[in-house]
Amino acid sequence: MKVKDADLQCALVHEELGEQSRRRVRPLSSFYLETRISEGNLMALEPIRTFIAVADEKSFTKAAQKLLLSQPSVSLHIKQLEEEFQTTLIDRSQKFVKLTATGEFFYQRAQELVALYDQTIQEIDGLHQRVEGTLAIGASYTIGEYLLPSLLAPFQQAFPGVELRVFIENTSSIAEKVHDRTLTLGFVEGKVTLPQLHVTPILEDEMVLVAPASYSHQLTAPVSPKQLAEWPWVSREPGSGTREVMNRFFDTHKLHSKRVTTISSNYGVKEAVVNGLGVSILSKWVVSKSLKQKELYIVPMIGWPALKRDFCLVEATTERTNAADTFIRYLLEHYSGDK
Numbered sequence: 118m119k120v121k122d123a124d125l126q127c128a129l130v131h132e133e134l135g136e137q138s139r140r141r142v143r144p145l146s147s148f149y150l151e152t153r154i155s156e157g158n159l160m161a162l163e164p165i166r167t168f169i170a171v172a173d174e175k176s177f178t179k180a181a182q183k184l185l186l187s188q189p190s191v192s193l194h195i196k197q198l199e200e201e202f203q204t205t206l207i208d209r210s211q212k213f214v215k216l217t218a219t220g221e222f223f224y225q226r227a228q229e230l231v232a233l234y235d236q237t238i239q240e241i242d243g244l245h246q247r248v249e250g251t252l253a254i255g256a257s258y259t260i261g262e263y264l265l266p267s268l269l270a271p272f273q274q275a276f277p278g279v280e281l282r283v284f285i286e287n288t289s290s291i292a293e294k295v296h297d298r299t300l301t302l303g304f305v306e307g308k309v310t311l312p313q314l315h316v317t318p319i320l321e322d323e324m325v326l327v328a329p330a331s332y333s334h335q336l337t338a339p340v341s342p343k344q345l346a347e348w349p350w351v352s353r354e355p356g357s358g359t360r361e362v363m364n365r366f367f368d369t370h371k372l373h374s375k376r377v378t379t380i381s382s383n384y385g386v387k388e389a390v391v392n393g394l395g396v397s398i399l400s401k402w403v404v405s406k407s408l409k410q411k412e413l414y415i416v417p418m419i420g421w422p423a424l425k426r427d428f429c430l431v432e433a434t435t436e437r438t439n440a441a442d443t444f445i446r447y448l449l450e451h452y453s454g455d456k
Contacts, residue, residue, distance in 0.1 A: 162234060164194035165227045168206065171195065172224045173297075175214045183299055198223075239438050249278030252440045255300040257307060257358055258383045259322070260428055261285035263402040265304070268451050272444065279440045287381075289356035295431045301441050303431035304448075306400070307358025317430045319445075320452060324362050324424035326416040327404050328396045339417045342370050349376040349395035351386050359383065362426055363398045370421075387413075398424060 170180035171191065181188045199206055206220035216224060238250075256265055262285065269281060284291075284300065288307030295303040296311050309316050328336060328348075335344070353360040366372070378394060380386045383403045390397050391412045407413040430445060437445070 162231065164197050166231060167191055167194035168198055169224065169227050169231065171207070171214060172216055172220070177214065183294075183297060185299075239436065248276045248439050248443045250438060250440045251280045251282065252302070252438075252444060253282045253284070253300045254444070255284045255286065255291035255294055255303040257288045257291055257305040258285060258353075259306050259359065259400045259402055260304045262383060263400070264428075264448075264452065268448055271451075272447050275447070276440070276443060279444070287354065287356045288358040288361075292431055295433050298433055301432075301438070302444070304428060305358060305431055306426055306428050307356075307361045309429065309431055313433070315432045315435055317432075318427035319430050319449060320428040322426050322428050323401045324359075324398050324426060325401055325404065326366075326396060326398050326418065326424070327390055327408075327413045328416050329390055329393045330412060330414065331393050332396070332416075333414055336414055336416060342372055345370075345396070345416075346372050346374055348374070349378070350374045351378050351380060351389045351395045351397040353383070353386060354379055354381040357381075358426070359386075359399060362424060366398060366424065 167180065167184060167186070167190075170183050171177055174180045174183060177188055177191050177195075180186075181191045184191070195207060202223070204219045205217050206223055208215045208217050208220075254265075261283065265283060269283070273279070273281065284294070286294075288305040288309070291300065291303040291305050292309045292311055292314060294300045296314055304319075306322060332348075350363075352363055367374070376395070378389065380389055383399060386397050387399060387403055387407060389395070390399075391407060396416065404413055408415065
């Protein structure tokens with residue numbers, strides 16, 4: 118008879134623990150885990166998710182950062198699990214996180230339980246067509262600071278059962294957190310390099326080269342690459358989608374600026390340009406008000422191709438909850454044809 122891998126691993130765990138341990142450690146069979154959950158211990162799912170994060174990150178500190186918890190809370194969750202199952206899941210004698218043999222087995226079962234529970238919630242939501250629950254959304258800076266704010270209030274009024282949590286970081290950070298499933302949805306303007314993620318273009322964004330009002334006398338005619346190289350530039354940080362467009366612009370036109378100042382927010386870059394620090398490439402969403410108020414001017418570049426990019430939806434899975442699907446459709450309807 119063929120023995121299942123998990124059952125074999127369980128047998129090896131007990132052999133490793135020895136006769137004395139066998140008398141005091143409960144076997145972590147799938148039946149036992151399912152029974153504990155069915156007895157009303159649904160709160161155990163949170164510690165189980167924490168345990169998975171610790172095992173994946175190999176660090177209590179990194180798991181706490183990933184789950185937006187304090188490190189003492191992470192330690193408490195692990196302690197609760199070990200007391201619940203009367204066994205040691207993590208070897209604390211090491212300088213780094215190392216799962217015990219029992220911990221390795223529990224990790225496999227924990228992933229199965231969490232996946233099954235999450236799938237069940239989605240299926241029940243689908244049966245009842247409910248639009249409710251927590252929706253953790255990540256957005257890179259242009260989208261998070263200039264597109265989402267005008268959408269959140271009407272969406273919340275239309276769907277009060279959805280609790281929104283919005284996190285704004287650069288493209289690479291958002292992609293990583295969607296991949297780790299810390300975030301349900303990500304909206305980014307940069308390139309996503311993680312092949313496991315599903316990336317869908319949803320809106321087109323126009324980028325413009327802008328200069329402060331003090332440069333207006335130099336903008337009466339199209340500028341040359343040589344002029345651009347002589348001007349100081351203000352840029353976003355590496356990992357930003359806006360920085361990616363600027364790098365591509367520099368490479369295409371073989372520009373080598375003498376001075377580049379890096380600022381890690383769109384607003385900071387825009388205000389620095391307004392105050393004469395240099396020129397920059399930013400989304401029209403970011404600079405539209407400053408253009409109308411003549412605080413900024415678009416640098417004329419006849420014959421140079423338009424700078425455009427896609428705003429993209431990033432997901433770890435194509436199976437969406439009703440809340441996630443509703444939010445995406447609401448965003449697309451809100452901005453269809455709008456710019």
